[in-house]
Amino acid sequence: MNHFSIRDIENLSGIKAHTLRVWEQRFNLLSPKRKAGNHRFYDNDDLKYILRIAYLYNQGYKISRIACLSEKEIHDLAVDVKHVRDNHEIFINWLMEASIDFEQERFETILRTAESTLGYEELVLKVIFPLLNKIGMLWLTGRVIPAHEHFASSFIKNQMVVAIDKLELPDPGSARKVLLFAPRNEFHELPLLFMWYLLKKNRISVVYLGINTDNETVVRYCSRQPVTELYFYIITNLVNCNMDKRVQELAESLPDKEIFFGGSQVCKLNVSPPNLTLLKTSQELLSFVNR
DNA sequence: ATACATTTTGGCTCAAGTGT
């Protein structure tokens, strides 16, 4: 059993901590246990229960109505399949519940169902990335529950590698050859794999250097192989890693290459070398893939 | 539309917890 603080619950459920306290006080919706210092803490079952409530709440159920329902009624309503069409929320919720309890088989089954309903790209963009956001791979705030993140992302990674493998080989006449990497201390691989997937789907040639790659490795590769562009991203908050300097140096050592930089940390960059393009939105990202 | 009730959010202070 894990212990979650009210802040964790806020991040995972999207319900403000303040609101959670009010619900608890007014509707007896939850009864978290208390630590020595009277701080609330929640266990797995509490979290799942809150996720269901949050789901119903987001579906438009009034909190006062939800409060009148029994735990079982809430559960039955929340997993009711007739909500499913055209909404990804329920898949995210199901996957959350499965990963909270580390239920591998259920997790995989839900992924497959979601993929057959939505198709692969929708699955990644609308379900997997939001899911990872919630579980802890928080691109921005960086609040993590490592075991859950690892659990979810390793399955998804495998699935993504398989998906990439199934795609047709790149067009041999393709003018573009994109080098993909994530810099030193960036260990999140999924966005990089997904970029690989998108490029390969467009039959663009890709060189995949992977995560945690030094500038020197990148430069050395570029000096020997004909690469037309580079793409890298940072989503981890690399506070003490001198991101500006490293990006600047990379751009200066490869003045004749176009370099594209994505990920949530883009907005924190303070340098702007001429050959560097920032990809801040998913539209910009897609236009990079399709250019 | 207006008045009214419900629900959520923000501000504030104090206490507890955490890191140096």
Place this chain on the structure above:
DNA sequence: ACACTTGAGCCAAAATGTAT
């Protein structure tokens, strides 16, 4: 010991919903 962060609990204000 110190500063800093986080949560509790209270009240007020804002936002949202409902009935007339």
